[in-house]
Amino acid sequence: MNPFKKNNNWLLCQPELTDDIEAAWFEQSHWLNQGRLLGANSGRGSAWIIKSEHGKWVLRHYFRGGLYAKVSRDKYLWTGVNNCRAFKEFQLLSKLQTWQLPAPNPVAARVNHHGLFYRNDLIMAQIMHQQTFGQYITKKEQDLTTWRLVGKTIALFHNKGVFHSDLNANNVLLNEDQVHLIDFDKGQIKTPNTHWQLKNIQRLKRSVEKISQQSCQKELKPYWDALTTSWQQHLT
Template identity: 40%
Template sequence: MAETAVFLEGKHVIWYDPDLLADVDIRFFDPLWLRETGHLTGGSTGRNTAWFLRYAGLDMVLRHYWRGGMVGRFVKDLYLREPVGNSRAMQEFSLLGWMRQQGLPVPRPVAARFTRTGLWYRADLLMELIPAARPLAEFIAEARLSEADWKRIGSVIAQMHHLGVLHSDLNCRNILLDADGKVWLIDFDKCERRLPGKWQKQNLDRLERSLGKEKAKNPSLNWTDLDWGALLEGYRSGSANQRNSE
């Protein structure tokens, strides 16, 4: 990732990767403008709405930051003002860039926007689209993964933990597999780097709970204790490999 470039216009601050975008425009973050100009190629619905777009030959994902929980019922997408570098989008933009430099399979950040609104701000993030990638939950709803697949997932999580990255919402929908079987990790909002600790096991426990919830909703889900055991084996092997490579 090249050194981050900064674009300023009125109430907007945009950080972007000049290797990916030769120029930047606040309208890149406007789904209506993207649709009217033919750049919008699709979208997803649900709690984490995202839009897919193509601009200057680059396929990207646009995500707006929405409030969750009880607060989100009353304040949809406003966050209390703070320094730009500490804002949600810029924090995730920076973390993604750093993780890619360390070799972790995460989306490449393209641009992040901070928009002042009085005492509040709104935030957006543009990332490079991972081609032909689907959530783990969708894969195992249709077919069984091999033992090697589960071990590979565990190894990637071990790599993330070895780097000291806490994924605040590690679940079976934030782990993707592409057409080649490569494992990707996504959605690093509110994530951070930490020293080793109990959080690593807690992170794995969170993933196990998410798989259990999917299994409860869909008893035919292709996930068993043996699969989880393979993931943990891959995690342990990955952790050992990371330590030995130091």
């Protein structure tokens, strides 16, 4: 799959959507006007749920984080079409699908290029889920099985060399017996190595402690240990 150009937009999509795709798909107003915008799903207001003719989708606009956000909320420096964030995430998610890893199935991506800068968006299939891991850990009832499954799922990605650049508890979606990881912006395929894999685990730990307001060394110790043990056991 390669991006193609339509006016100021570069578009990329699943082959079966090539004849249908429109730049308007990436505008909330397009779906709102058709009564197909089901709601927002992000603290930053960047993810929208859409009821498309092809199924339920999540539309995400890329917003800058950190210091750069003060310079521009959503403009990125253009260094060539294949370096655009949405296209990189689309390609990475496609690879994860071929490996049958539990991650979003990419639908389409758009890059709007103007001179030195670009803005971009990604559409992916919605993953039905009961709750995020972030929501789960604030509840009274905790189940070791759930924590183990999160650890195992992370190991499946790590075994393929998938580095998640922001593995926090809100990027882990839970169902009864399945865990999905989402939000692969800036993710990479690397040679498996404990150093970077541990960084992912440390990032998750900080977020678990922050969200739950509990320590993984104290109150949460049995659960955190279950997660990390299972992660280690499933690393190949």
